[in-house]
Amino acid sequence: MTLHEATARYAPLPIAGSASLREARQGELIALAAEVGRRSLALHAARHDRDASFPADSFDALRQAGLLALGVPAAYGGLGADFATSALVIAELGRHCAATALCFSMHVSACLGMGLIADLLDMTAAQRAEHERHRRLHFGRIVGEGRLYAQPFSEGGAAAAGKAPWATRAHRVDGGYRLNGRKIFVSMSGAADSYAVLCTPDRPGAALDDALYLAVPADAAGLQVCGDWDPLGMRGTVSRNLLLQDVFVPDSARLLPEGMYHQATQRYPHIYTAQAPAYLGIAQAAYDFTVLYLRAELPGMSPVKRRMYPTKQAAVAEMRIKLEQTRALFLCSLRDAGIDPDAEARQRLHAAHYTVMENANAICSLALRTCGGQAMLKTQPLERLYRDSRCGSLMLPLTAELCLDRLGRECLYADGEGDESLE
C-alpha cells in the first residue's frame, strides 16, 4: 500500500456547520483540500522540510484547484468560504504539509480581512467606496492571476503582541506612501507576489489603531528579502526577513482603509486564530500516523503489527481523547466567529487557540512515545510533525503565554474594570 492509498482512508475532518455556508458546500471544499493534500502536498512535504525550501509545487496544485481564491467572496469570482470553512480547509491541508497550510492560512487571512470581515466593519460611505475599488483590484489579481499574499507583521518588538505601534513607517507622498522598516519571520519570503505589510502612518501621534495595511508587490524597488532560514520546524515556510527602504506603493495598495485593520482585530478577534488550523492538521496527522503504524499499514514498513499490546491501545485512546477535545473546542470557537463576539466567545477563542497549539505538540509527543524508535527516523513523517508542532505556541500575537495572559485577565475582569488600589 502506498502512503497515498493509506491516507485516502483517513476520515474527513468534521464540518463546523457554519450558518453562512451550506454544510454540503463546506464538505465539498474540505474534500477538495483532502484530494489536493494527498495528491500533491504529501508528496513534497519531506523534501521541502529537509531543504528548508518553499513548497512552490504544492502552491501550484492549490492554484490549479482554485483554492487560492478560497477566502475571496463569490461576488469577486472567489469560492466565498466563510471563516469556519476556511479554517477547516486549512486544517485538512495541514494533515499533509503543515508548512504549506500555515503559509496558505496567511494568504487566506488577507482575503478574509479584505472581504468577509471588512463588510462587517464600521466605515464611512467614502471609505467603503474606496475599499470597494481597492479590493476589486486585489481580488482580481488573486482570482485571475493566482497571486499569493504574505503577511509580514512581526518586527521583533512589542507591536506584534498588540502592545505598541508598528515601527515600520509609511510616509505620505503624492499618490501613495513611501515605506521604511524591517519585518522578521516573513513566511513565503521570496515566493509571495505581494506582502501585506502592517505599518504606522509617519505623522506625529500616530498610534497602533491608526495602522495601515498595505500590499507591497514583490518586485517593488527598495524591497529586499534577507537573513538566513534554518529553523527547528515549519521549515518550508521560508520565513526570512524583509527590508523596506523607501519603497513606494500607490494608494491602491491599501488593503483596508487607514485604521480598519485595528478595528478588525478588536471586533473580529477570531482573525488572530487563522494560524491554528494548520496545527490542528498536524495533531490529526500524528494520530492518523499512529493508527496506521500500529496496524503495520504504512508503506515500506515491515509487517509487524503492534496494536495487540494493551499499553499501545491505552496510548492511542489517550491520543484520541486529546484530539477529540481539541477538535471539539476549536469547532465550537469557529462557530462563534463573527463581529463583536461576547465575553464568553472571546474567552473560548483564547482557550481554543491555546489548546490547539499546545495539544498539537502533546499529541505528536505521545505518538512518538507510542510508536517507538523506528517512528522517529527521518524517513517517517512523524519526526517532522513533532518539530512543526512545536512552533504554534511561539506565534504572536497569540503565543501560549499571551493566550494565558489575555484569558486570565478576561476571566477576572469585565470590560473597563480595574483595581483602583493597585493601579
Ligand SMILES: Cc1cc2nc3c(=O)[nH]c(=O)nc-3n(C[C@H](O)[C@H](O)[C@H](O)COP(=O)(O)OP(=O)(O)OC[C@H]3O[C@@H](n4cnc5c(N)ncnc54)[C@H](O)[C@@H]3O)c2cc1C
Ligand atoms: C514558523 C513561523 C512562521 C512565522 N510567520 C510569520 C509571518 O508570516 N508573519 C509574521 O508577522 N510573523 C510570523 N512569525 C513570527 C511570530 O508571529 C513571532 O513574531 C515570532 O515568533 C516572535 O518571535 P520573538 O522571539 O521575536 O518574540 P518576542 O517578541 O521576543 O516574544 C517572545 C515571547 O515573549 C512573550 N511576549 C512578547 N511580547 C510580550 C508582551 N508585550 N507582553 C507579554 N509577553 C510578551 C510572548 O509569549 C512571546 O512568545 C512566524 C513564526 C514562526 C515560528
